[in-house]
Amino acid sequence: MRAARTSVVAAISALATITAVAGCAQKSDAKDSDAVQVTASDDACEVSKTSFPAGHVKLAVENKGSKVTEVYVYAPGDRIVTERENIGPGTSASISAEIKTGSYEIACKPGMKGHGIRQKVSATGKGAAAKRDPRLDKAVAAYRAYTQQQADETLPVAQKFADAVKKDDLEGAKKLYAPSRVGWERTEPVAESFGDIDPKVDVREDGLEKGQKWTGWHRLEKSLWQTKKITAADHDLADQLIKDLKDWQKRVGTADITPTGMANGAKELLDEVQTGKVTGEEERYSHTDLVDFEGNVEGAETSYKLLKPVASANDPELAKELDKQFAAVVKLLDKYREGEGFVSYDTVTESKRKELSDAVNALAEPLSRLAAAVVTK
Template sequence: MRAHRSSVVAAIAVATTLTAVAGCAEKSDGKSTGGKGTIEVTATDSECTLSAKEFPAGHVQFAVENKGSTVTEVYVYAPGDRIVTERENIGPGTKVEITAEIKPGAYEVACKPGMKGHGIRQQVKATGKGAAVKRSPKLDAAVAAYRKYAQEQADQTIPKVKKFVDAVKDGDVEAAKKTYALSRVGWERTEPVAESFGNIDPKVDTREDGLAGGQKWTGWHKLEKSLWEKKKISGDDKKLADQLMTDLKDWQGRVGKAVINPTTMANGAKELLDEVATGKVTGEEERYSHTDLIDFHANVEGAQKAYELLKPVAKKNDPALVKELDKQFEAILGQLDKHRDSKSADGFASYDTVGKGERKTLSDNVNALAEPLSKLAAAVAVTK
């Protein structure tokens, strides 16, 4: 769920160094980057300076330095708020590099102080024919395989959602509870693909504190609140269940049209770890049902799938990075296995039974994986 976070989440994120750049205001001489392909972004709590707002299309690197003290996220949007790339959780006083494959055209860079809202935006332009991006057959195969995986996850999600929706419409609270978390797995594995469409994620996966001004609350988490907090299903909930199915079928039908390339796969893997850091580890994502661990596991599985498909090229370009990623994926999945519960409907312990020490261990595992994973896009963008 890529909506704005509460101040509590922001505070936790800062405390764990998994926080993001702050502020954004336009300042540029309008010149191109001179072919270097790097846009320098210097952020404070109230502004963000871009070294250029016109640059050659192709593999573009954003070098972000956060000189602020608050939390934000940085997006590159294509028309219609389609997400080209993004990065959350860049801590104050830190630097990160974001590598993206960008085609010629007009875009917007959005910086979101507090990791919420529409963001402070400025227009940028990628020039040229984009012919500089040369992809190996291995990367073409990785993209094709990931596109198939994303579609499979969407296709497998719909029947699971139907079971959940049918239970809600039947007014069966217990049956709806048992099918709720399982209906979300495919979505959580491939959420960056869904978010790239711009308008589907807010409809189906927004938390109550993530609503934009005037936005009606719909989707999974609205129903989650009714099931676990109110413990009853209203007539409006039954209508929302139908709407959830409609919106997810829309997602299913659009997956095949998603813009997918090696850097979106790599950056998407990192985004899934950001999801874990800002929602699952804190317990805020599934605050009523406490089914955070199955979401957590699905996010990691999705990140690992993208990584494994890109691994042959990454191993050639950066073998040390691959060795570290193999180690950290094994560690985090091993830690999650310790919280499995065969008696639970979703196979994992309720997150409210996970103590502070265990949560910190999980958080440490996330941090240890997120840092090398942030380098994957650059590793697959290298041509050798």
């Protein structure tokens, strides 16, 4: 929605002023020669070293399998430290992340499904957190405030959605469904980092693990648009959704946020667009994919704008390209606005979907280099 985008841009501008402080760019302590080589295949996930210095860590990923894969770094409790999706067969990806001292697991997920093939690794020493550019500390603080704001603003809208479901107000619940998801979509990587909330709130039916009960937005979406009937079980699901979202709201302030995490999270949001929104899989019943699409792009742009003072100093050409490609995606998305929202995604032709996909790809490539740009000079 245009009004929603205006408020987000205003928030970015306000938060960005916090980052305008002096500071020297931080040099990465993750040299290419020191990178952890991750070789993924359809049935293996090999790492070149199982122990490495804490601090700025670079993963050099090569997918030698026949399936698209994704790579995760998990802390205990399956808390996501960093991830990279959409690594195609025969392609490579570089991931820069800040990893604290401790034990972790690196997971490769052939087909981007399941628990993944995992290798235990450890980060040793004290790391290099003390060297961080002061502007990056300000960016992290501003982004933490932004993620909390999004959670706080989501709950009242989600409560109205849940109330409509419990009143058996089918049309009212449909109108509130997409707006109730916007704050979540803007900050999804932070919500996913906790490991246990996303599967309760945002999982699709084909993403369920064996024995997992289906709860959350998409379960209710199916009732509203496909079944077209609200049941007593849906009333319970609405209550459970609010309970889980309140858990998210309470915990979001404790998230482990780093500059590289913000940058990688921005790329993850573009991956979300490419793998779910552009394909129409995310909102397969409601066809409100373009609302989610906008939320993901807004969240990615927020992270970038907060990191831009350092990124533009370290890599001005990258910043120029990101400005250009974000503007192009927003301009293209504007074509599909209708009233206060967007056209139903099932009316978007295959050729137009490809146009959207190409624009997202053009942004995703330079965005994948943002994490390296905030830790090098």
